[in-house]
Amino acid sequence: MSIELTEPEDAKLLALARACRARTRAREGAAVRDTDGRAYSATNVDLPTLQLSAVEVAVAMAVSGGIKGLEAGVVVTDGLALDDRDVTVVRELAGADITLYRAASDGTVLDSRTT
Numbered sequence: 001m002s003i004e005l006t007e008p009e010d011a012k013l014l015a016l017a018r019a020c021r022a023r024t025r026a027r028e029g030a031a032v033r034d035t036d037g038r039a040y041s042a043t044n045v046d047l048p049t050l051q052l053s054a055v056e057v058a059v060a061m062a063v064s065g066g067i068k069g070l071e072a073g074v075v076v077t078d079g080l081a082l083d084d085r086d087v088t089v090v091r092e093l094a095g096a097d098i099t100l101y102r103a104a105s106d107g108t109v110l111d112s113r114t115t
Contacts, residue, residue, distance in 0.1 A: 002108045002109055002110060003101065003109040003110070003111065003112060004109070005101070005109055007072075009033060009037070009072070010072055010074070010101070012031075012039065013031040013032070013033055013039060013041075013072060013073065013074040013101075014031070014074045014076070014101070014103055014107060014109065016031040016039055016041040016074075017029040017030050017031040017041055017054070017074045017075065017076045017103070018076050018103070018105070018107055019041070020041040020042060020043050020054075021043055021054070021076050021105070022105075024043045026043030026044055026054070027043075027044050027046065027077065027078070028043060028044040028053060028054035028055075028075060028076065028077045028079070029041065029042070029043050029054050029075070029076040029077075030042055030043075030053070030054035030055045030057070030058045030073065030074065030075040030076070030086075031058060031073065031074050032055070032058045032059060032062055032070050032072065032073040032074075032090070033070065033071055033072045033073070034062055034065075034067040034068070034069065034070055034071065035067070035068050035069040035070065035071050036067070036068070038062075038065070038067075040058045040059075040061040040062045040065070041058060042054050042057035042058040042061055043057065044057065045057055053075075053083060053085065053086055054075055054076075054077075055073060055075050055083070055086035055089060055090065055100070056085075056086065056089055058073070059089050059090065059093060062093070063093070067093070069093055069094060070090060070093045070094050070098055071094075071098050072098055072099060072100075073090050073098065073099075073100045073101070074100070074101045074102075074103060074109075075100065075101070075102055075103070076102075076103045076104070076105060076107075077102060077103075078104070078105065079102070081102070081111070082100060082102045082111065082112075082113050086100065087100055087113050087115055090115055091115035094115055097114050097115060098114070098115055099112050099113070099114045099115075100112060100113050100114075100115065
């Protein structure tokens with residue numbers, strides 16, 4: 001059963017994550033929104049000397065931009081579940097409980113975890 005994103009800003013995150021992933025043909029795409037409403041999208045990094053998930057890269061970009069906190073996130077992946085490490089990274093910057101969604105490459109939101 002899929003989840004419908006009813007908030008337009010969450011749907012925007014899904015579109016950004018899908019576009020980023022498709023543009024680079026990466027394994028994962030992610031987008032996060034900070035508490036000021038700015039969005040950051042990224043793909044995973046898979047180099048011999050550096051491996052980061054798409055969520056980790058998006059969060060790093062947000063932190064580099066001086067965010068105060070996060071309020072939502074989406075990861076597009078063919079993985080079977082949300083990665084616990086991604087949930088932990090998002091939780092660390094959440095001012096309050098936020099939801100991290102997992103979607104398939106076709107945009108179907110498969111599940112979520114509230115941190």
